[in-house]
Amino acid sequence: MPDIAVKVDALTRTFGGFTAVDNVSLKVGKGEIFGFLGPNGAGKSTTIRMLCGLLMPTRGTGTVGGYDIVAQSEKIKQTIGYMSQKFSLYDDLTVTENINFFSGIYSVPEEKKIARRQWVLDMADLTDREHTLTRTLPGGYKQRLALGCAILHEPRILFLDEPTSGVDPVSRRNFWALIYELSTAGTTVFVTTHYMDEADYCDRLALIYRGKIIAEGSPNELRLKHMSKDVLEIEVDKPVEALDALNKQGKESAIFGSALHAVVDRADTAAPEFRRILEQAGISVRAIDKIAPSLEDVFVTLIEES
Amino acid sequence: MRILRIKAIAVKELIQIRRDPLSLAMAFLMPVMLLFIFAYAITLDVNQLTTVVYDRDHSSVSRGLIGELGSSGYFTVVRHATKHGDIDAYLDSGKARVAISIPSDFAKDIHAGRTAQLQIIVDGSDSNTAAIALGYIQAFAGSYAQRLSGQKGPPAVDARVRVWYNSELKSRYFIIPGLIAVIMVVIAALLTSLTFAREWERGTMEQLISTPVKTPELVLGKLIPYFLIAFFDVSISVLTATTLFGVPLRGSIFLLAVLTSFFLFGGLGLGMVISIITKAQLVASQIAMVATFLPAFLLSGFMFAISNMPVPLQVLTRIIPARYYVTVVKGIFLKESGLRFLVVEALFLAVFGIFIFIVANKKFKKKIV
Numbered sequence: 001m002p003d004i005a006v007k008v009d010a011l012t013r014t015f016g017g018f019t020a021v022d023n024v025s026l027k028v029g030k031g032e033i034f035g036f037l038g039p040n041g042a043g044k045s046t047t048i049r050m051l052c053g054l055l056m057p058t059r060g061t062g063t064v065g066g067y068d069i070v071a072q073s074e075k076i077k078q079t080i081g082y083m084s085q086k087f088s089l090y091d092d093l094t095v096t097e098n099i100n101f102f103s104g105i106y107s108v109p110e111e112k113k114i115a116r117r118q119w120v121l122d123m124a125d126l127t128d129r130e131h132t133l134t135r136t137l138p139g140g141y142k143q144r145l146a147l148g149c150a151i152l153h154e155p156r157i158l159f160l161d162e163p164t165s166g167v168d169p170v171s172r173r174n175f176w177a178l179i180y181e182l183s184t185a186g187t188t189v190f191v192t193t194h195y196m197d198e199a200d201y202c203d204r205l206a207l208i209y210r211g212k213i214i215a216e217g218s219p220n221e222l223r224l225k226h227m228s229k230d231v232l233e234i235e236v237d238k239p240v241e242a243l244d245a246l247n248k249q250g251k252e253s254a255i256f257g258s259a260l261h262a263v264v265d266r267a268d269t270a271a272p273e274f275r276r277i278l279e280q281a282g283i284s285v286r287a288i289d290k291i292a293p294s295l296e297d298v299f300v301t302l303i304e305e306s
Numbered sequence: 307m308r309i310l311r312i313k314a315i316a317v318k319e320l321i322q323i324r325r326d327p328l329s330l331a332m333a334f335l336m337p338v339m340l341l342f343i344f345a346y347a348i349t350l351d352v353n354q355l356t357t358v359v360y361d362r363d364h365s366s367v368s369r370g371l372i373g374e375l376g377s378s379g380y381f382t383v384v385r386h387a388t389k390h391g392d393i394d395a396y397l398d399s400g401k402a403r404v405a406i407s408i409p410s411d412f413a414k415d416i417h418a419g420r421t422a423q424l425q426i427i428v429d430g431s432d433s434n435t436a437a438i439a440l441g442y443i444q445a446f447a448g449s450y451a452q453r454l455s456g457q458k459g460p461p462a463v464d465a466r467v468r469v470w471y472n473s474e475l476k477s478r479y480f481i482i483p484g485l486i487a488v489i490m491v492v493i494a495a496l497l498t499s500l501t502f503a504r505e506w507e508r509g510t511m512e513q514l515i516s517t518p519v520k521t522p523e524l525v526l527g528k529l530i531p532y533f534l535i536a537f538f539d540v541s542i543s544v545l546t547a548t549t550l551f552g553v554p555l556r557g558s559i560f561l562l563a564v565l566t567s568f569f570l571f572g573g574l575g576l577g578m579v580i581s582i583i584t585k586a587q588l589v590a591s592q593i594a595m596v597a598t599f600l601p602a603f604l605l606s607g608f609m610f611a612i613s614n615m616p617v618p619l620q621v622l623t624r625i626i627p628a629r630y631y632v633t634v635v636k637g638i639f640l641k642e643s644g645l646r647f648l649v650v651e652a653l654f655l656a657v658f659g660i661f662i663f664i665v666a667n668k669k670f671k672k673k674i675v
Binding site: 055080082083086088091100102107 | 308310311313314315317318321322325326508509510511512513514515516517518519672673674675
C-alpha cells in the first residue's frame with residue numbers, strides 16, 4: 001500500500017516479566033498527523049523506539065516507510081526524524097554547533113546546508129541566539145531546536161516523543177503550528193503526548209493504556225463511537241437555581257459558562273425528564289441538546305472501562 | 307563510510323573537550339605531570355646515603371677515608387659516633403642507612419701490610435638501596451686500599467667493563483623512556499573511556515543512534531581528536547625527556563612517531579571498547595585505569611625484567627600492548643633500534659590496533675538496551 005507510512009502488527013515488547021507493549025497493531029497514512037495518547041508509562045516511548053529502530057520488538061512485525069523494523073532498521077534511520085522524550089541535543093554546544101553537527105550526521109548536501117541552518121534558526125526563533133550555549137536556552141526554544149535538528153534532512157516521517165512535555169502553553173501552541181506546517185508539506189508525523197487537549201490537533205489517534213491500544217480513530221469518531229454516556233447541554237436563564245433544582249432531584253450537573261452540562265446514560269430519555277424537573281421548579285428552559293463530549297471525557301471513560 | 311560524518315563527529319568532540327576544563331586537564335596536563343612525579347619518585351640511583359661513622363682509630367688514614375667517603379657524592383656523613391651504641395640508635399631510628407665502623411688498629415694494619423678490617427652495616431629493610439650501597443662501599447674501599455698500598459705488580463685479572471646503551475648507568479636514562487610509554491598506555495585508555503559512556507549518561511546517544519550514522523564513522527570520529535591529543539602528549543613528553551631530563555634520543559624520531567601511531571590506535575581503542583561495554587563514565591574510567599596501569603607497570607618490563615619472571619607470567623606479558631610499546635620507546639631512545647629490531651613490536655601493535663577497532667565496532671549497537 002503506497003499511502004501507508006507506518007504499519008505494525010501485533011507488536012510486543014517485554015522487559016523481563018513486564019510487558020511494556022502488548023500486541024499493538026496500527027496503521028498511519030502518509031501525510032497524517034497521528035497522535036499516540038496515553039498516560040505516563042503506558043508504552044508510548046517503547047512503541048516509538050521500536051518504530052525508529054532503536055529497540056528490537058520481542059514479537060510482532062512492522063514497517064516504517066516501507067522498511068522492516070527488525071531487518072532494515074538502519075534503512076529506517078535514513079528515512080525518519082526522531083525527537084526523543086528527554087532533550088538530547090548537546091547542551092555544551094552552541095545552537096549553531098548543534099545544527100552543524102546534525103547537518104553533518106544527516107549528510108545534508110553542502111549546497112543546502114546554509115539554507116537549512118537558516119530555516120531552522122528562523123523556525124525556532126533563534127536567529128539572535130545562534131552562539132548561545134544550548135544549556136542556557138529556555139525550554140520552548142530547546143524544544144524547537146531539537147525539532148529543527150531532527151528535520152534538517154527533510155525526513156518523510158517524523159517521530160516526536162512527548163515533544164511538548166514541560167513546555168509552557170504558548171510554546172506548545174507554537175509547536176503545534178510547526179507540526180501542522182510540516183504535515184501540510186507532506187511529512188507524516190507520529191506524535192505521542194499525554195496532554196488530552198492536544199489530541200484534537202491530530203488527524204487520527206490511538207489511545208494506549210497499559211501497553212494495549214484501547215481505542216483508535218479520528219477525534220470525532222472517538223467521541224461518537226466510544227463514549228457510552230451522553231452529554232446534555234441545558235440552556236436556562238438562571239443556571240444557579242437550575243443546578244439547585246436538579247441536585248435536589250439527585251441529578252448531577254455542572255455549570256459550563258452560562259449553561260449546564262450533565263452526563264447521562266441516554267440523552268433521549270433524560271432530556272424530557274430534566275425539562276420536567278426544571279419547569280416544575282419554575283425555571284424556563286430555552287434548550288436541552290445532546291452535545292459531543294470532549295476527548296478528555298472519552299478517554300477518562302475508556303480508561304475506567306478497561 | 308562518509309568522511310563528512312566522521313568530520314562532524316570529530317569537530318563536535320573537539321568542541322566538547324575544549325569546553326570541559328576537566329577533559330582539558332586530563333588531556334594536556336596529566337601526562338607531563340605524571341612524568342615529573344614518577345621521574346623523581348622512581349630513581350634507582352642511590353645518592354647522598356645518610357651515614358654514621360664510628361672512628362676508633364683517629365689516624366690520618368681513617369680520617370682520609372672518611373673525608374673521601376663524604377666527598378664521593380654517594381654518602382653524607384650525618385654523625386661521628388663516639389660509642390658503638392650510637393650506630394644502633396641511628397640505624398634503628400632511620401637517621402642513617404649505612405654505618406661504618408673503623409677499628410682502632412686500622413692504620414697500623416695498613417702500614418704493616420696486613421689486611422685491614424672495616425665494618426660496614428647497611429640498613430637492609432630497603433634491600434634495593436642496601437644492595438646498591440654495598441656495591442658502592444666495596445668498590446670505594448677496594449680502590450682506596452689499592453691507592454694506599456700502591457700498585458705492586460699487575461693484578462691477576464684486568465677486567466675492563468664497558469656498559470653499553472647507558473654508559474653512565476644513569477637509571478633516569480632507562481626509566482624515563484619506559485615511563486613515557488607506561489604513562490601513555492594509561493592516558494590513552496583513560497582519555498577515550500569517557501566518550502561513549504558520557505553520551506549514554508547524558509541521553510545524547512539516543513538521538514545519535516536514531517540517525518543514519520554508521521558505527522565505524524562514530525568510532526573513527528571519536529578516535530581522531532583523541533589521537534591528535536595523545537600524539538601531542540607523547541611529543542611533549544619526549545621533548546621534556548630530552549631537554550629537561552637530558553635523556554639522549556639516539557634513534558629515529560620518525561620511527562618513534564610511526565610506531566607511536568600504531569600503539570595509539572589500539573591504546574585509544576581499548577578505552578573506547580571499555581566505554582562502549584560499560585556505558586557509565588565512572589566505571590569505565592576506573593576499569594580503564596586498572597586494566598592498563600597494573601599490567602603496564604608490572605608486566606611490561608618497565609619495572610621488572612621479563613626474563614626474571616616465572617614462565618607463566620612471561621607468557622602473559624606477550625599479550626600486553628604496554629610491553630611492546632615500552633620496548634619500542636626504550637629501544638629507540640637508548641639503543642638507536644631501527645625498524646629491523648622492532649618488527650615484532652610493530653606487528654603486534656598494528657594487529658592489536660586493528661583487533662580493537664573490530665571489537666569496538668562489533669560491541670557497539672545502535673540500539674537502546
